[in-house]
Amino acid sequence: MTTHQNGTLDVVTIGEAMAMFVAREAGDLAAAETFIKRAAGAELNVAIGLARLGLKVGWVSRVGDDTFGRFICHQLDKEGIDHRQVSIDKRYPTGFQLKSKVEVGSDPLVEYFRKGSAASHLSVDDFDHDYFGSARHLHLSGVAAAVSDSSLELLKHTAKEMRARGKSISFDPNLRPVLWRSEDDMRKQLNQLAEYADWVLPGENEGVILTGHRQPEAIADFYLDKGVKAVVIKTGCDGAWFKTAGGEKGQVEAILVDNVVDTVGAGDGFAVGVISALLEGKTLPQAIRRGNKIGSLAIQVIGDSEGLPTRQQLGDD
Template identity: 80%
Template structure:
């Protein structure tokens, strides 16, 4: 894919990647005896999906000096994701998670072991202006913001610097209430971060929590009033609703899915579709249509990123 830009990367993102162990049989995690190992993380899912579509993606993180950290780096290499700014931190371990196996569309049980992880010690020291400046777009998520105060500081610094440099920014709130001290703190800090973004991509329930409004247009107006250029609100199987600073608004229907297998990663797949299409210069409704398509593919496969398509597999849909 030949994108016209002076930057050496199309997208840079940052966050925590973890080793994920998925149970080999359905049921309570306590009863599982066989697991398969994969890589996981909201921002990593987006990086993976964008790389599979042929975009040049950079990843900024920290991993431990352990087998999980080496595994994450191997997965980044397999997906063609640039990891020059992934630091091996010898003081702290790589986080991991356990995930139950589902194939009926229900939400899987997930247990995280990430407290004190290497990635939770991300800080402004991990901001390399030359590396970030080599990308034309920055994607951020509320997960990285929730890891620690130092990680939140890095996210804000990266957003401010990239915006000042004239780069575009996307933001998926990706709420993780358990990582915050309170819902009020979560709302305040994520809304402060969202106002840096050009494109804000909340789910409807997330938007309701963050803004206090119930209707999609009111949620969109909340962020547009803060200088955001476009707000796209995911409304589940119904598709997505959008509004722009120019006053354009509308609904883009979702893609019917005969069998939902695993809901985890649907929002990340949606972000992959929207971001990739907008960076290619497509109109917002067409970008949302691609987001809906990739989101529908993501929920038809077991795993967080297994359903994310290559460019050839996506085709013209």
């Protein structure tokens, strides 16, 4: 278990991690016979990416008292992520997923086995005032919000507490419509959560779904009017568009790659770049450039976090 000498963290995040089995052969997932085992989860991907860049990261969750749970804790240790606030739940299992192999850059098929998982039982009981208070930044994602009502309440409670303590907060909507009762409920709950954030990082299509607006500036204004400080909208091969509460706005060009292998994890890589750069005091355009760079690395490999670079691999930016 990783601990830090003075107990202080740069970033803390909350979410579900699952064991992920990626097919070695392309084609129908039902026909696949051999798989590669990895750890997966949107918030875990961000935690891994930030830790590889040298930030002190804490991840809060629950895992089952089972092989998959031990595997995830081992991965956390390997990446140097603090997991003092990860509970081992003896009642419920760790979730897992199966993922198809794609070779032409299309989105892989992912099948989830997460219903009733240990992490879906996250609740306000998992909030440790001192632990969260030791971090200077909170990152939240719409995936953990979607997993269960009790997990959503934990995120809202944590966001409210961290905002009251003057901590910065980032929010990636990371829409998972299949996990919500309805699209209306998803829209309402995630927009409420976004109001606590300083930086909101939606994809362009996510912004349309959540705000009803089609133009990036109108999407940004929707959140800026609620008190958010900056909105960064991922616009795919065009890069990203941003606007701040101070009125600064613009487009940051994408970094194009020749060989797109696996699109899963690109948004998490983008979040890693933006959050790490802003915490280092870089400007928003500089932060978005780093986000685009890490996102471009993430889509060139199979797996959700394999392409996330170390500080040395990132190089000068």
